[in-house]
Amino acid sequence: MKTTPLFGDFRLRPLRADDAPSIFTAIDTQRTYLGRWLPFVASTLRAEQTREVVARMLSDTANPVYTLRAGEDFAGLIGFKSANPATRTIEIGYWLREEYQGRGVMTAAVQALCDIAFSQMEMENVEIKCATGNLPSNRIPQRLGFRLDRVELRGELLSDGEFADLNVYRLAR
Template sequence: MTILLFDCFALRPLRPDDSGDIFRAIDSQRDYLGQWLPFVALTRSEEDSRAFIAASLSDPANPVYTLRADGLFAGLIGFKSADPAAGSIEIGYWLREEFQHRGIVTAAVQELRRIAFEELGMCRIEIRCGTGNLPSNRIPQRLDMRLDRVEKQAELLSSGEQIDLNVYVAEK
């Protein structure tokens, strides 16, 4: 089921046939996406994207969606680290460079927040962003999510740099 966000932008549940789109997006934008996303360096073939999709689809507690613009693949957004007992879940996202600054991820996070609270029964949502990744940090800030903490040296980038992560929280 496709979920219209606004204008020509939509969410569509991840499918096995998305592997080519995902790999081509990562492969064509390695420098851009790889600045903040460690998995970019590890995604070397479409088979790697197929493995990611298979793992994602085998974890129904953490649904993943493709971001679409006029039906074209624009990026991914989804849930991870669901803890139903604690009522908490994390949202992660990435977007191809040419689709940046159009509000698509902000609208998609709003929709995933609704899904997490209303459909999945969660009471806490977290988003983690590299402290230096200002565009990514602006999304939870725009949505009035509270900066809960900074996790020191929490992520190793493919460049070998260990970075701090801002952890934003929304609670029901």
Template structure:
């Protein structure tokens, strides 16, 4: 799947061939990204990223947690995708990150809006949720802007790479609310 998010940006499904591009971006911005993304310190090589993509792509499409590249033309900007998808109960979660130079332009808000609707219309989801560390204000602003309801906070729900536990806000939107 490939889709235009706005006149300059698009999303498309990541492939194994994207492993090097993704890993290089993570490696270049490692100190910045590891603040809120606990997986960053565990990615040591391009092979680690390729293994993640291979594991994801090996799952049958209808059950897959799809990972999407966010691009400006051919420039890689970040990732967005589904995690913790539960097809039995028709729910999924969207996770995302954007390189610093692309933040503050509404790209991720537009990407989350598009994928939320796509999940409901094309993947038969009833509920889409987003989990954000309480202190990650830019990330929390996205579901708030899009009309997701804050359901609560999980205390010490994520172990950050700093060794600290972060409380996690849970937001959701239902099929009838989109």
């Protein structure tokens, strides 16, 4: 399975079924940190749920997903979602374990996925949606030259029961 080097010992590797235990462990051990902005964390209570989600991701060939690796360790997930063949637009979603934040890992990974979207998938637009209050996540598309396209008011229900507005960033080919 092909991996994509990012920098140092960080790399992207296509998601595999046997990644599910590492993904669940990351969620289970970092519930407070990850759960602030990722609504699925609160409802991910068993490893079997993660195995089912990974299986669904692997069956969706239009929207490939990758693990972020630090050496052999699982650092996070990044992938495509909501591919729209009619407009040739695709969204990138991502999350990273707390101990890997602030190193430029996700910025490098998003750049790599943009390259894949434009050169291999022949997309015209890449979108990233970030809760307006999630400043670290917002800085990634800003650093990479995405423009703020729109704000989706009350675009995502967070696990605390509050709705978050979403900044929708777009990068055109």
